[in-house]
Structure formats: C-alpha cells, structure tokens
Amino acid sequence: MKISIEDFTGECSCGQTHELAVNDVILEEGALQKIPQILKQEPYDAYHHLAMVCDGHRYEAAASVDGYVSTVAAMSWYGFKRSMIAKSPILVIADSRVIAEAPMRLTASGVGDLLGKNTALADWKITHILNGEHICRRICDMEYEALNNLKKSLPGLVNGEIAAYEELMYGLLLSGLAMQMTGHSRPASGAEHHMAHFWEMAVINEETEAYHGEKVGVGLMLAASIYHAAAERMKTGNFHLKKSVPVETELIETTFRNPELCRRIKETNEPNLLDTISPDVLRKKNDEIIRLIEEIPTPEEIRSLLRTAGGVCTLEELGFPPEMKADTARTAPYIRDRITFLRILKYYDFYEDVIR
Numbered sequence: 393m394k395i396s397i398e399d400f401t402g403e404c405s406c407g408q409t410h411e412l413a414v415n416d417v418i419l420e421e422g423a424l425q426k427i428p429q430i431l432k433q434e435p436y437d438a439y440h441h442l443a444m445v446c447d448g449h450r451y452e453a454a455a456s457v458d459g460y461v462s463t464v465a466a467m468s469w470y471g472f473k474r475s476m477i478a479k480s481p482i483l484v485i486a487d488s489r490v491i492a493e494a495p496m497r498l499t500a501s502g503v504g505d506l507l508g509k510n511t512a513l514a515d516w517k518i519t520h521i522l523n524g525e526h527i528c529r530r531i532c533d534m535e536y537e538a539l540n541n542l543k544k545s546l547p548g549l550v551n552g553e554i555a556a557y558e559e560l561m562y563g564l565l566l567s568g569l570a571m572q573m574t575g576h577s578r579p580a581s582g583a584e585h586h587m588a589h590f591w592e593m594a595v596i597n598e599e600t601e602a603y604h605g606e607k608v609g610v611g612l613m614l615a616a617s618i619y620h621a622a623a624e625r626m627k628t629g630n631f632h633l634k635k636s637v638p639v640e641t642e643l644i645e646t647t648f649r650n651p652e653l654c655r656r657i658k659e660t661n662e663p664n665l666l667d668t669i670s671p672d673v674l675r676k677k678n679d680e681i682i683r684l685i686e687e688i689p690t691p692e693e694i695r696s697l698l699r700t701a702g703g704v705c706t707l708e709e710l711g712f713p714p715e716m717k718a719d720t721a722r723t724a725p726y727i728r729d730r731i732t733f734l735r736i737l738k739y740y741d742f743y744e745d746v747i748r
C-alpha cells in the first residue's frame with residue numbers, strides 16, 4: 393500500500409500547518425527484504441533515529457494497536473496509566489505478510505482499537521461545537537474513510553487476505569499520524585479509551601490480561617450504548633440540565649485509594665473542564681449533538697463488527713461483572729484532562745438512567 397507522508401503534512405484548512413515526526417511508512421508484502429537497501433539511504437544510514445520494524449519476532453508484528461508512530465507512550469505510573477512524551481520512529485517498515493499471519497486475537501484487538509475512533513471522533517466533534525475546541529476536518533475525514541475501509545475488510549481479515557490486513561494496519565498507523573498532526577491524542581482517544589485506561593488502573597476491578605484493543609472495544613460498546621440511550625432522551629426535549637457540574641471529589645477519593653494517585657487525579661481535574669461547557673449551549677445545540685451521536689454505529693452494529701473479527705464485546709468477556717458499567721462511566725472521565733460526551737452527560741437529569 394502506498395503511503396505518502398505529504399498527504400498528512402503542510403498547511404491545512406483547519407488553520408494549522410501539520411508536521412510529522414515520521415518520514416517514511418512502508419506497508420507492503422515483502423517489506424522486510426527491502427531493509428538492507430533502505431538502510432543504505434540517508435538519514436537511515438546513521439544511528440541517530442528510531443526505526444520500527446514489524447518482523448515476525450515481536451509483539452509489534454501484528455495489527456493489534458495504534459501506537460506504532462505515536463509521540464506519546466502509555467506508561468504505568470503509581471498504578472496510573474499516563475501518556476508520557478515518547479519519540480516516534482522516523483521510519484516504519486511493516487510487512488503485510490507477517491501482519492496477516494499474526495494470531496487472530498491480536499488482529500481482533502487492533503480492530504477494537506480502530507473501531508474506538510467512532511466515539512473518539514464524536515467526542516471531539518461534540519466538544520468542538522460546544523466550546524470551540526480546535527478540530528481538524530481533514531483528520532476526521534481520513535479517519536472515517538479508514539473506518540469505512542475497515543468495515544469492508546473484516547471478512548478479508550478472517551480469510552487472511554493481505555489487502556484487508558493492509559487496510560487495518562493503515563488505519564492504526566493513521567491514528568498515530570493524526571496524533572502527530574495535532575500534537576495530542578484527541579483524534580485517537582475519547583470516552584472508550586478513558587474506560588480502557590481506567591480498567592488498566594485496576595482501582596475498581598481485578599487486573600486483567602486482556603489486550604488494550606480488547607478493552608477499547610468493550611469501552612466502545614459501553615460508550616455507544618450510553619450515547620445512543622442519551623440521544624433518545626434528548627430527542628424528547630423533556631429533560632433538565634444542571635447549572636454547573638462540580639468535580640466529584642468524594643467519588644475520586646473513594647475510588648483512587650492510593651494517595652499519590654488520588655492527588656494526581658485531582659490535579660488533572662483542576663480547573664474543572666466542565667466549566668467550559670454551558671448548559672444554555674447544550675440546550676441550543678441539542679439537535680446537533682443528537683446528529684453527531686447518530687453517526688456512531690449502534691451497539692448492535694459494533695457487536696457484529698467486533699464478532700466478525702472474533703473480538704470480545706462485553707465486560708464479562710474481560711472478566712468483569714456487568715454492574716461495573718455504571719461505576720466505570722461515572723469515574724473514567726476523571727482520569728484525563730479531556731472533555732468527552734460521557735463527562736458532559738453529568739449535566740443531564742437522565743444521567744443515572746442512561747449509564748446503567
């Protein structure tokens with residue numbers, strides 16, 4: 393598959409000039425054989441930069457996660473998954489043949505991570521219309537196209553077709569490129585990722601061996617079900633909005649028992665992000681928000697997509713009790729300083745009904 397870096401860089405209608413840390417992405421069958429030839433060229437002929445090689449000897453040999461060209465790394469810190477500044481490779485060499493031969497569970501995990509962009513993008517767009525947070529349409533369009541192609545490629549993944557694996561891997565790489573373009577993880581992470589990271593912290597659940605993309609897939613299922621249920625209530629127009637939603641300090645203190653972790657979470661929530669959202673604007677933009685939620689596939693559609701790839705979709709399959717849905721929805725929004733609709737929902741009087 394041809395990937396040219398120029399498609400992601402330069403001046404953009406969003407007002408930014410996008411730049412990438414990565415120079416080259418080679419995603420094709422037999423890419424590994426080209427390595428000696430590639431490494432003879434500048435700047436790859438010197439030991440100055442990182443290169444990512446997806447060969448058959450490592451975890452990265454699968455289309456399992458979107459972190460390949462990320463400029464941040466999810467690290468555990470006091471039991472707290474934090475995004476730490478990391479260095480992106482300047483060269484990625486991914487051999488589609490190797491990726492197509494990876495265990496299906498890893499591939500299904502990649503499908504979950506990529507499908508998660510559905511709620512991540514909706515969270516970005518909803519926040520943009522409510523408080524004017526910067527958004528890039530070009531990035532959104534590229535990601536939706538990748539999601540569309542993924543949908544068409546799912547049967548091909550099951551049949552081991554190289555082209556299908558290239559579409560999935562492209563989508564995952566794109567998500568990392570999008571993070572480089574904006575300089576933050578907004579295009580790749582929303583409520584579904586906050587839930588996945590929350591479970592990774594194991595504060596209300598046992599530690600799990602589940603892969604990142606599996607947790608994101610389940611987070612997506614939960615977030616989509618909550619968002620669609622909320623949209624139904626919003627359509628009636630029959631609801632009340634709180635005037636303001638203070639940070640739930642007591643909830644944070646009873647959930648995050650480790651004092652250092654608790655302090656960090658509180659710090660993450662200063663100032664209170666929801667102060668940038670006005671209930672009057674929520675009321676005024678009601679129809680627009682409903683439309684954006686309706687762009688998210690329904691939980692039934694998501695389940696069918698995840699199942700086609702052999703992925704997991706329920707809390708039970710992660711080894712968690714189903715009652716964890718509400719506690720997760722309530723607390724997960726506090727682990728990052730980023731607004732999601734999951735957090736905005738705290739304004740609505742039907743909040744407790746829809747998170748169950």
Ligand SMILES: [Zn+2]
Pocket residue numbers: 458505585604608
């Ligand atoms: Zn992810």
Ligand SMILES: [Zn+2]
Pocket residue numbers: 404405406407408410527528529530531
């Ligand atoms: Zn842009």
